[in-house]
Amino acid sequence: MKDNTISTFELFHQFPDAEAARLYFEGQRWRDYISCPHCGEFKRITPRKGKRTGYYLCRDCKSEFTVRTGTIFERSHVPLHKWLYAIYLTVTSRKGISSLQLSKQIGVTQKTAWFMQARIRESCNDNTDNLLSGIVEIDETYIGGKEHNKHKHKKVRAGRGVAGKQVVVGMRERGGRTRAKPIPSTDIPTLHKEIGCSVEYGIMPALNTYIAM
Numbered sequence: 001m002k003d004n005t006i007s008t009f010e011l012f013h014q015f016p017d018a019e020a021a022r023l024y025f026e027g028q029r030w031r032d033y034i035s036c037p038h039c040g041e042f043k044r045i046t047p048r049k050g051k052r053t054g055y056y057l058c059r060d061c062k063s064e065f066t067v068r069t070g071t072i073f074e075r076s077h078v079p080l081h082k083w084l085y086a087i088y089l090t091v092t093s094r095k096g097i098s099s100l101q102l103s104k105q106i107g108v109t110q111k112t113a114w115f116m117q118a119r120i121r122e123s124c125n126d127n128t129d130n131l132l133s134g135i136v137e138i139d140e141t142y143i144g145g146k147e148h149n150k151h152k153h154k155k156v157r158a159g160r161g162v163a164g165k166q167v168v169v170g171m172r173e174r175g176g177r178t179r180a181k182p183i184p185s186t187d188i189p190t191l192h193k194e195i196g197c198s199v200e201y202g203i204m205p206a207l208n209t210y211i212a213m
Helices: 008-012 016-030 080-092 099-106 110-128 189-200
Strands: 043-049 056-058 134-142 168-174 178-183 204-205 211-212
Touching: 008 080, 016 080, 080 099, 080 110, 099 110, 134 189, 168 189, 178 189
Parallel strands: none
Antiparallel strands: 043 056, 134 168, 134 211, 168 178, 204 211
16 A cells, blocks of 8 residues: 655755644635634635734624634644644654653653643544444524513514524434534535534535535
């Protein structure tokens, strides 16, 4: 089997600084469009300029975000290219790499290196063992009481139907596990994001059935 792992020299050449790593992570996360991690909006997104390049404003929910938001990089001041090197060293070291050795390799303190490794390992565990697979049936529903039964101060006064109700998406393997999760909306980007985080990659022959490999 051919080994497609690039060398450390090639990695440094491709990602010499934090800006190169940011563009790479944005391409991996958003590809064709940038979507708000808070509400799922993807049409009303305004990129910041100048010194705030890399920040985006969602004009729908008025939240500001970056490619770090909602990821293992969030609330970390470590530059993204150092995160990229840490991921590379963690997953390619056959016998593992200690936090002390990692700290020397990427130029951070041992405490910071330990913190980074903990997040990387936790992320790997979350994304490999718990994904639904096989034939997965997916549907969404709205949960909440009827408007006319609510107290006056809790009524949203937005008409009938789904007003004031929480959207919940449910996913079930044929003959296997079931998973349900509240989501902000039922638009295509939001649903695709939740499916991608919960189901192994495959093909989608119908709107309500996701065939996973």
